[in-house]
Amino acid sequence: MADINFNEMIRPSGERSAEPAAGTDPRPPRWDIVELLFFAYRDFVGDADHVLEAFGFGRAHHRVVHFVCRYPGLTVADLLDVLRITKQSLSRVLKQLLDEGYIVQKAGDSDRRQRLLFATAKGEALVEKLARLQTERIDRALRDLGPGGAETVGKFLRAMIDRDDPDKVLQTILHGGAIAKDVT
Amino acid sequence: MADINFNEMIRPSGERSAEPAAGTDPRPPRWDIVELLFFAYRDFVGDADHVLEAFGFGRAHHRVVHFVCRYPGLTVADLLDVLRITKQSLSRVLKQLLDEGYIVQKAGDSDRRQRLLFATAKGEALVEKLARLQTERIDRALRDLGPGGAETVGKFLRAMIDRDDPDKVLQTILHGGAIAKDVT
DNA sequence: AATTTATGTCAGCCATGTTGACATATCAGG
């Protein structure tokens, strides 16, 4: 039932780009990596999706509570930068997370217009539960890489990210440690 | 404007899991990789998104035309397995791609109920345009990895994918070459 | 002839993204 049509011999058509086409294009498409990224990410987020369903949440909720948990005191504006979605989309899921007690707000000290966001114990528990699932998959994948494998993968992923206009969270991730800034 | 709230010293809260909590949990969350995957995939698909917009297409269209182009003769059922979406969702975008001449259908030889899918020249051009963009990013990222970097990354991504019940396309990707099967 | 399979299609729902407009509170500068 799952295997129909096997007599029609399917073969990746990209093999033809093995022909060095007059030496004009120096970089043949990385079909393999492109597709592996698709499948890997699909299964990676799939882990969390199943659990989230039981909570009545979606991926959007996960992303919000995850970053709030990891970077306590994040403001709404920061979150918009990180997620690259609109205020509307964010406020919908953020409101639910606030109402259901996964996140709390606190007015900023220096600027009382800001709403600093913090995950509650409930929120942290959810984030950790999901991170544990995803970490299992990552550890499993890193295990059969030689030593230095994790470093190589980390370097690769960092290099895949756009560097122009990095937001606060991205800065922290890319350049490690807390962000020191001499304002105030 | 983009840098508000820097006096509230944000620091990843995951550092606390550096405390070996009574030695019970042998695997601390891989916060770094989890988040790098998010940012890397976001920017990776972002490349294609901009181009697709100009064509009036979305990510869904890209996935369909990509796999059809790469694995000519794919059936509708195969595509459903690969994308893991429903017939409805697929038929919506597939119809558009057929109508606009990016894909053509052909009845199967051995089973005339099947619709074998093929990308047209127009479809191939689009897929290659998008793949070129994504390949640029990948090449850039692989460049500053030592030798063997590409292999390591490939191994990692493969290991991130679920192995239970792999569909036809996944089989081809994971175990290389065409699928030989002794039916008929 | 009867059943199963591969596909297409219809109606409608939900989650999550978008825009634009507008209200409120607060900060910051003249």
Place this chain on the structure above:
DNA sequence: CCTGATATGTCAACATGGCTGACATAAATT
């Protein structure tokens, strides 16, 4: 202190791309 810029919240309306269930058709299988 007033004024304008800023941070946030909210409303209405819409698009995309998932989903379900029901049903139709044609072709294969038994």
